[in-house]
Amino acid sequence: MSTDTRAAAPEVRISGIDPHWWRQAAVYQIYPRSFADADGNGIGDLQGIITRVPYLAQLGIDAVWLSPFYPSALADGGYDVDDYRDVDPKIGTLEEFDQMVAALHAEGIRVVVDIVPNHSSDRHEWFRQALAAEPGSPERERYIFRDGTGPEGAEPPTDWTSIFGGPAWTRVPDGQWYLHLFAPEQPDFNWANPEVRADFLKTLRFWSDRGVDGFRIDVAHALTKDLTDPLPSEAELDAIPRDAGQHPIWDRDEVHEIYAEWRRVFDSYDPPRTAVAEAWVERHRRPRYASAEGLGQAFEFDLLTQEFDAAAFKDVVVDSLSLAAESGSSSTWVLSNHDVVRHATRYGLPPLPETVGTTEQDRKQGAAWVLAGAPEDQLDREKGERRARAATLFELALPGSAYLYQGEELGLHEVGDIPDEARQDPTFFRSPGVDKGRDGCRVPLPWSSTGLTFGFGSSSAHLPQPQWFADYAVEAQERVDGSTLEMYRAALHLRRELQTDETLEWIETGRDDVLAFRRPGGWVTVTNFGEDDAALPSGEVLLASSPLVGGRLPGATTVWLRESQS
Structure with missing residues (x-):
């Protein structure tokens, strides 16, 4: 890997930063x-x-x-x-x-x-060093190398398949194989190595x-x-x-x-x-x-x-x-x-x-x-x-x-x-x-x-x-x-204004295809997952994902409301 001699720029801090x-x-x-x-x-x-x-x-x-x-x-x-x-x-x-x-x-x-x-790239400095080194060397211990199976080790250590398809092992010129859970160009690190x-x-x-x-x-x-x-x-x-x-x-x-x-x-x-x-x-x-x-x-x-x-x-x-x-x-x-x-x-x-x-x-x-x-x-x-x-x-x-x-x-x-x-x-x-x-x-x-x-x-x-x-x-x-x-x-600007604590209270809507919940401060969200329009709770409409029709909530629509204060 590259050395760390490149100095970092002076850190630009965000004023009044909240650690949470x-x-x-x-x-x-x-x-x-x-x-x-x-x-x-x-x-x-x-x-x-x-x-x-x-x-x-x-x-x-x-x-x-x-x-x-x-x-x-x-x-x-x-x-x-x-x-x-x-x-x-x-x-x-x-x-x-x-x-x-x-x-x-x-x-x-x-x-x-x-x-x-x-995993790293197969062009990573360490992997290039591993390929140049002998089996069992410290350079190879940074990755996962194994001997093959079958005559002259010509078969991979296992028949594992990578996430991207194809074998999870690739053979190197000296006959060993390395593990890559993803592409062959992504050899897995050996995390047991300090x-x-x-x-x-x-x-x-x-x-x-x-x-x-x-x-x-x-x-x-x-x-x-x-x-x-x-x-x-x-x-x-x-x-x-x-x-x-x-x-x-x-x-x-x-x-x-x-x-x-x-x-x-x-x-x-x-x-x-x-x-x-x-x-x-x-x-x-x-x-x-x-x-x-x-x-x-x-x-x-x-x-x-x-x-x-x-x-x-x-x-x-x-x-x-x-x-x-x-x-x-x-x-x-x-x-x-x-x-x-x-x-x-x-x-x-x-x-x-x-x-x-x-x-x-x-x-x-x-x-x-x-x-x-x-x-x-x-x-x-x-x-x-x-x-x-x-x-x-x-x-x-x-x-x-x-x-x-x-x-x-x-x-x-x-x-x-x-x-x-x-x-x-x-x-x-x-x-x-x-x-x-x-x-x-x-x-x-x-x-x-x-x-x-x-x-x-x-x-x-x-x-x-x-x-x-x-x-x-x-x-x-x-x-x-x-x-x-x-x-x-x-929505993102309103969210900053409305977010307070991390609690949520579900509201009964009377319909299986409509969900409603309340956040602190009277912020209510209602989503109609169905096709037929639904009734809206009383309150000030802050934002809707689609136009409301006749004071009702159409299908596939979410509305944010501020509850009326009694």
Whole structure:
């Protein structure tokens, strides 16, 4: 990894900072390569983000979360990291990173960055050293190398399949094999190695010293592994329960020793740095990731996996608030991100097959079905957008943190018709014809209604944009009453005014397809998940996701009210 001789810029502090700001924050995820391209190379960059800071401030968010911006061959959209303590020269420099942090902090916007600790890139300095070294060397001990099986070790150590499809082991020229749970370009670290643990502590301090306020931890449940011989087969591995902290790969108890050490680093700063875990684990296993002794917060993706259904939404909220109370953290609400089909599209398609559940693999199966099994001719765009707006206002009214994905404030749909030769996601290449991958939610944003890239940059974008983007561009929606962008802006600013504590009280509506709840101060949210209009409680209408008709709440609509004071 790079040395730490590069001095950090003087930290720009946010005045009057609240160490608990994250508990009910609205966090906006930026996928840097697809946000804004300032230098015209077709790839979004840090200067592009800097130019759009006024837009982010006007939106009303509390923080941005940056997906990886590190040097990378982009074998997995930047999640194959060459150097954890530098910026990809295609998108900027460390000096520009400092300028970006300062610009965001000047607007009161915190900065969260992605950390990818399960694996590095195969171009990483350490992995190149491992390939040059002999089997059993200290250099190889930083990763997971094994001898093969069969004659002359020509077969992999196991028949395991990677998350992206294909074998989970790749052979190197001297005959050994290395483990990669994801793409071959992403070799897994050996977290039993003290060097690995120490170097990631340096990385956390490096970015914290540059003013970063928090971290999103990628695949947080996979770092520690028990690869004691004999290794299980794929079938045996799949049969091992994941609910007791003893699975060979996923969600092992000892991973929390790592995060306890990280927490000591976070708490050494004033205010303490925050962290949120991406951990697809069993329900009762989530609170430990979110505990004050660990990362402090964990994503709960259950709302994201549900159909637009009142009972399903209520069950998720009740359960998530219960888990938050158990951990002492706050809930996290997510409807879209860089890994899943955008929710405006999901809600406009026929229901997912009953076989699709809530595990990580099921989610990927569901995404594949949405894109391959439910083609665009089955997409009701208007219904999807209407439901997405209603779900968003429901989400933003809940106690806890709301994580928003760039472009959802424009009502963007998934781009499903990307030519095969333009695709970039390894999921597509390792499962051709089965899973179209995640490129459809990573297409660069439309800022203007005209131009080669709709204002994204001055040259062709790295993923092609469809012509219908013109109708969803920022330019087409700004100052347009009732547009999705203006609804998001109004909601996020109102949310800051209305949020107080983290309690919620359900209100009986008399209908199974209508949910209502009250937050402190008389803030009431009512969502009609059905098709027939519904009665509204008395009170002042603050915001609605769709126009109200005759004083009633139409189907697929959410309204925020302030209760009348008796």
